[in-house]
Amino acid sequence: MECGLIGLQGVGKTTLFQALTAHAVPVQVGSMKPNVGIAAMPDPRLEQIAEFIPPEKLIPATVQVVDIPGVASGGGASSLNQILAHIRTVDALVQVVNCWEGRDAASDIALMEAELILADLVVAEGALDKARRATRSGDADAKKRLAVVEKVYEMLSDERPVRDGDWDAAEAAVLKSYGFMSAKPVLYVANVGEDDLDGASPAAEAVQAAASAAGTTSVCVCAEIESEIAELEAADRSEMLESMGIDRPAIGVLASAMNEVLGLSTFYTAGEKEVRAWSIPRxxxxxxxxxxxxxxxxxxxxxxxxxxxxxxxxxxxxxxxxxxxxxxxxxxxxxxxxxxxxxxxxxx
Ligand SMILES: Nc1nc2c(ncn2[C@@H]2O[C@H](COP(=O)(O)OP(=O)(O)OP(=O)(O)O)[C@@H](O)[C@H]2O)c(=O)[nH]1
Ligand SMILES: [Mg+2]
Missing domain, CATH: 3.10.20.30 (Beta-grasp domain)
Known part of the structure; x- marks a missing residue:
């Protein structure tokens, strides 16, 4: 399972990536190459299990995170195709939105979504031609494929993301074969300023509204603070959290939201050697x-x-x-x- 951090330029994706991966990978700022790392999924139940079955090691579940270069808000940049190619390869999207500079968050989200829809539409157009030709042989599978592609084409032409459709398992498999980006599950991260940790600013509220309108979840994170927290030793961490009036790092909140949106569930193995969490599809x-x-x-x-x-x-x-x-x-x-x-x- 690979999660892609996506969004416009300079919204804090790399900062969030560093927080999620606890600075384990040296990042390339502003490079066109994505940063790839492993994020541990904080899980209070894991620690609770260890209280009753004390292990030598406590191992959280992990998810691979890909920090994808940002899309220029003017659009049309030559780098766009390169960026989209990276987005095509991940399983799920975490869209980061700048909420600390008083930007219009709703329009930033819409802009990013529009880029994905437009690129999917180009793919769907090509797929439509091919799928039509394939049905001439009277093959039943080809007909089913065509029906899916036609529905996708119609949705995208109406500027609706593919994930909005009701797809059964067979249709979902067809979708996957095309790698439509707007079909991937998405989660929004409102990257808020230090003075707006509970997300009361208009921008943070706009992200939440956009998430409910899209039938998904949003979380509020100050990527800069989280990145600083992730750099600290465990002992200093709780002190810093306490001094800032935070009960748990937002990364934990983000991890639960990721589980929900990505349709993951967790099981545990527990013994004297290790107590460990594992993520699996629900x-x-x-x-x-x-x-x-x-x-x-x-x-x-x-x-x-x-x-x-x-x-x-x-x-x-x-x-x-x-x-x-x-x-x-x-x-x-x-x-x-x-x-x-x-x-x-x-x-x-
Ligand atoms: N005040 C504030 N600044 C932030 C926050 N998150 C990131 N920044 C700053 O915004 C700038 C850009 O952050 P990055 O993490 O590099 O943004 P990015 O989305 O990776 O940018 P690109 O990869 O160029 O698209 C940096 O100077 C960060 O310090 C935040 O939560 N609050
Ligand atoms: Mg970056």
Whole structure:
């Protein structure tokens, strides 16, 4: 799963990238090459599990973040195609909006979306021709493909993003094959100033309104402060947060929003060596979840022994969970629940 930070130029994408990746990668400011790094997903449940099953190591779930160069607000820059090519490769979009300089946030969001829609329309036009020709052989698949492309073309011509459509699984697979950018899930980040941490400025409110209109979520972050916090040692971090009146780094809030928008859920593995969080697509089966740890565990899957982390918080130990009959043994068809703590049994 790859998340692309997108937006207009100078809105704080690279600053947010540094906060998300805790300055682990040397960034190239203003380069046309994206910065790529790994962001840990802060998760209060992970720490809570470790209270009852103390491990040597605590390992959060991660997501790959790509800091994509910004689009010029004048549009039409020669670099636009290069930027769009990077946006095409990511799975989900995090659009950063400058809310600290009194800009018109709604129009900045619309401008970025318009670029994606326009570029998708060019792809759809080409696809339409090709799909029409392919139906001449009377192939049923080609007909289905054409129906999807026609619907996409119609939406884009009406300046609507592809994600607004109702697509079933087969249609979604067709969409994916074209890599339409406006079909990718999107989350807005209102990058606010230090004096507007709870997002009361008109710009921050406009981002929130745009998110509800688009049926998605927005979060309010001061990328500059988050970037400074991410540079501190863990001990100094809580002191800084406290002094600023923040209860948890906004990166945590962003991580939950990402999970929601990207349709991810989390499961945990817990032992003396490590307690670890894993991100999987919501609705993944037990063998699929096992596969996110190692393909061998999926291949040789026997069963999953699991319980819910809420049971651990209530009963305070695995022994008590067993005694209360809350330890379940699940087979191949089990659909993972968000918050499951799992031990996979496998044989290869
Ligand atoms: N006051 C304030 N300044 C910020 C904030 N976030 C970023 N900036 C400043 O805005 C400038 C641009 O930030 P970048 O993170 O490089 O922006 P970008 O979106 O990566 O820019 P491009 O890659 O050129 O599109 C820098 O001088 C940052 O210090 C913020 O939350 N508050
Ligand atoms: Mg940048």
């Amino acid at each position: 609705g993944a089966s037990a063998p699929e979840a096992a596969g996110s740890i190692h393909s061998d565990i999926q291949r040789g899957f026997i069963r999953a022994e699991c319980y819910h982390c809420d049971d651990l918080f209530e009963l305070k130990g695995e022994k008590a969970i067993k005694e209360a009959g809350k330890l379940r043994s699940e087979g191949k068809a089990y659909c993972m629940q968000d918050g499951d703590v799992v031990h996979f049994l496998f044989n290869v």
